[in-house]
């Protein structure tokens with residue numbers, strides 16, 4: 185059993201697949217992380233991301249998968265779920281080792297796992313589309329903070345760009361410390377320095393005057409549409425798990 | 437903006453609108469045009485109330501003043517409550533500001549009846565028109581049409597709204613006569629019919645002129661109240677099926693009656709909301725719309741009531757044991773869809789996957805089939821067959837016992853925790 189360590193990028197993962205075939209390694213485990221050479225783990229190999237090798241693997245995949253299949257693979261990796269590299273590598277190996285297109289072979293454990301991963305990623309993306317709450321800043325930008333389980337911000341750009349074309353907005357992933365900013369024309373990835381606005385008086389000051397009013401209105405709307413006679417806490421929690429509450433205006 | 441006054445109005449008019457269950461914001465295809473605000477094609481639920489229903493639209497009444505006195509309605513004339521009315525501009529501002537903050541997908545606007553049908557309908561249309569033309573708003577708009585509204589207003593409404601609905605309120609005409617004597621079934625059916633024809637016409641037009649304006653792109657829906665009058669599920673579902681067929685409705689909503697008023701004609705105030713029944717009706721409705729079931733297969737003269745213990749598909753299956761078992765690796769998809777425990781998605785996956793190799797129990801489970809139910813009705817790659825010589829009734833008992841014991845286990849572990 186070999187352990188391959190790669191840098192966490194999609195190119196790195198594809199390079200790893202190249203190495204697996206090149207060196208005929210059959211029992212492998214792929215982990216993301218920093219390379220530490222150690223005499224104790226002789227069978228740990230470092231994958232050095234190599235664009236040329238990655239491209240060759242990708243080309244090979246293109247021959248055997250539909251465009252949507254490649255896209256799914258990319259999304260599954262990009263969402264950065266813990267320890268799912270091996271499922272993705274397993275899937276890729278199954279693709280290469282089979283003559284026909286296997287995308288829909290749900291009887292296979294790797295195909296199945298990939299579709300499970302995608303389901304989780306899509307659900308998280310969908311939840312972000314639902315649970316993002318913008319607050320209007322004094323300078324006219326609508327700002328939202330999020331903490332998704334997986335790295336789904338890049339998957340959100342299209343949705344929010346199509347929807348809010350006439351307002352500037354920022355969606356910021358606090359956990360991963362980066363955000364997307366839309367300036368009425370394009371979106372860019374940004375990082376913010378929060379040290380300046382950490383005093384609570386400052387925080388209040390950065391929002392427009394009617395921001396508080398609309399938040400209050402939304403909260404009272406939320407309270408008033410509830411039908412007490414139909415209370416169903418279990419269902420409520422299944423729809424809005426508690427970990428999302430701290431960023432939901434109506435739940436704060 | 438007078439925050440206090442708006443808050444009070446919102447409280448009153450959201451509270452009065454909440455018993456209307458229709459809320460979906462899907463089915464439209466309105467795009468964001470001219471760098472405007474919003475689009476309407478996704479049908480996202482932005483929040484969930486504590487009773488577990490989704491919040492996707494700002495659902496309010498324009499006013500809860502009403503000249504009518506329908507027994508089941510909190511806004512009825514003779515109910516002693518606080519009254520309020522929004523101005524057109526107030527509704528527009530609320531909608532846009534909520535939308536910009538990503539609280540909602542759009543507006544669901546309904547109303548008590550101010551003076552007469554057209555007077556009220558005209559105001560509803562004005563809100564939608566202002567949102568579209570002045571607010572450049574492309575989010576979802578659902579207008580509740582007022583029974584008796586004129587064709588002209590219905591046509592205008594269709595130009596601005598994504599969906600229009602008229603509540604049938606009671607599943608049968610007799611029920612309506614009993615609880616809303618001032619209302620008239622024909623007043624509901626006329627505008628529905630007008631809309632149906634107009635939608636067909638406009639769809640034709642759109643084929644030839646790409647630039648033809650959208651007309652109620654998400655179609656029309658309706659709502660019936662369940663449990664306020666004594667109709668059977670057979671009557672309810674047959675009426676739904678009739679409206680689906682004859683008026684091209686997109687959805688029928690079933691609203692379990694919440695007792696809010698004391699009236700001799702109504703269930704007593706302490707009657708509980710028929711939530712299980714409501715849920716079973718939605719399941720039956722799905723079977724009709726997506727699973728190819730005919731209404732008579734679900735409810736009929738021998739079985740006028742839905743089984744509250746088990747879902748209607750399982751109930752159909754155990755009444756029709758002669759149709760089973762089916763071979764998952766051979767049966768056509770229509771039949772696979774009829775197996776209890778197999779949904780639309782798993783059926784599709786099964787049909788894709790079996791092209792590669794015959795499927796076993798283990799794989800079916802991974803695909804998402806609920807084997808605790810499905811296993812009595814199917815065979816697959818392995819030879820084991822779970823049905824043995826069980827009768828439909830045995831199977832029902834087994835399935836119930838199993839979910840029962842699971843339930844008990846759950847509560848026990850919970851008790852252990854505390």
Ligand code: SF4
Nearest residue numbers: 502504506509512548
């Ligand atoms: S007409 Fe509508 S608002 Fe008026 S009492 Fe009847 S159901 Fe209620």
